[in-house]
Amino acid sequence: MTTPAAPEWIDAGEWSATELHALYTGLAASTPPDAPPRVLWMRSREAHVSVGGSQDPEADLDLDHCAARGIPVVRRPLGGGSVWVDADQDCFFVIRPSRVLKRGPRHLFAQGLAMAVDVLRELGLQGVEPRGQDVWVQGRKIMGTGAATLNEGSVFGASFLGRFPVEDFLACVRAPSEGYREWLRPVLEAGMTDCAGELGRAPDSAALRDSLRRVTERRFEAPPVEVTPDAATVEAWLAAGYEELDDIADGDARPSVPEGIRVNRDNHVFETRVACGRLRLHVEGQHIARVWCEDPAVDRVLGERVAGELPERLHLRSRLAGCLDPAVADAVSARIDALYRGIA
Known part of the structure; x- marks a missing residue:
């Protein structure tokens, strides 16, 4: 019986909005076919809105408001719709060579979602369950996820929503008329939740990180090996990521949901x-x-x-x-x- 390869654990620290998305994108795009599983832990240094790889931000967001408030909008390689990523929000990415995923992206989604659910349950949240590509708690969405294949690597990404600032996100959504946001607000409030709302407080970043490390060991059946990439390696990942993000920005785009917005499934x-x-x-x-x-x-x-x-x-x-x-x-x-x- 083959011994499972020990996963690599990379704590990349805090990054700006564009750097964050470039780093995991570049790491995935640079993944060789014989690489071990990698779990990348990162934090966003600034609040921003992330949109899906095929999503048209101009159709779905009020870009003038975002620019005036200094809120970056980043088109990521992962699928899905508009996502608010708060300052200091903890994110994780599972990166694997595509050739080892027997069921393709579904295999990676199953792994990543299981890890996210395990962490939330370990933190004490009740009623945690995956629904499609999202994670729900007590009948409300707490996490959206996405995945992409980049060259020979595949990446799954998600973030732990400490607090969801409904008004901040609402102001970034393109509103076709005065009353639209008034309708959207209660649907967001009823359909979304966050860790602070479920636990009474936002979880400590170190507690989230340590929980994910334990879950990584259980899920991959081997203790994770901590890897600290040198500056040259990080720069190479960023360069590869920026190139991929530029290609995505130049690609075809469409509204995530024609003439509307998906709050949850x-x-x-x-x-x-x-x-x-x-x-x-x-x-x-x-x-x-x-x-x-x-x-x-x-x-x-x-x-x-x-x-x-x-x-x-x-x-x-x-x-x-x-x-x-x-x-x-x-x-x-x-x-x-x-x-x-x-x-x-």
Whole structure:
């Protein structure tokens, strides 16, 4: 029986927003096919918004606000949508040669998510469970994760949300109208949680780090070997990472969720335009939790006939039949259906 390779533990300390994403990106891109598992521990020195590798930040964020407040926006190689990374937020990355991942990215997601769940449980959080590519606590999302393949290396990344500043993040989100953020706020508050909210305090960084080291040993069945890369190695990783980030920034981009935002896998808020004016929508799971139209007459009908219903065209059209002009009913039904289908 082959003895598992001992994982390498790299405590890289604190970095600026761009440096943080460049460092793990460059390390992954430079990973040789015979490298052992590596766990990279880092902290963000500054608050910033990180967006997914294929996400268009201009479509999803208020970039003027971010620039005015000095909040960097970094397009990362990992997938997913907009993520607030607070100053002093602890992040970890699992980096492995792609050839050893028998099930590809799913293998790496399974490893990384299991490690994150173990740490949160060890800290004393209750009701911790993975859902898709996220980690939830007591029915609310506490962590999003992402992964990417870069040359011969693959990387999984996540961060421990000590405190989630709802208002700071909300101000960075592009708002198509005055009322949009007012709708989004309660969905964020109900759909997201953080370590401070669950434990009564934000966990100490050293406690998180030490817990992750113990989890690393258990999961890889070998004590981690602490590695301190020299300055030249770090510079090489950064250089490779900057090159990758430049390529990502020049690549194709699209909104993470067309005309809306994903709060968690069960909650999405949209705003669009139809013939009768602005249409705003909160979809929770497979039902319309809330709907609004700026035309008062249409808004009244939608509130009575559509709230709580499935966001599917034929079903909505049947609910609106005889209550709205047929053309308006069809247009609204089709638009809601298209927004819902754009979630996937």
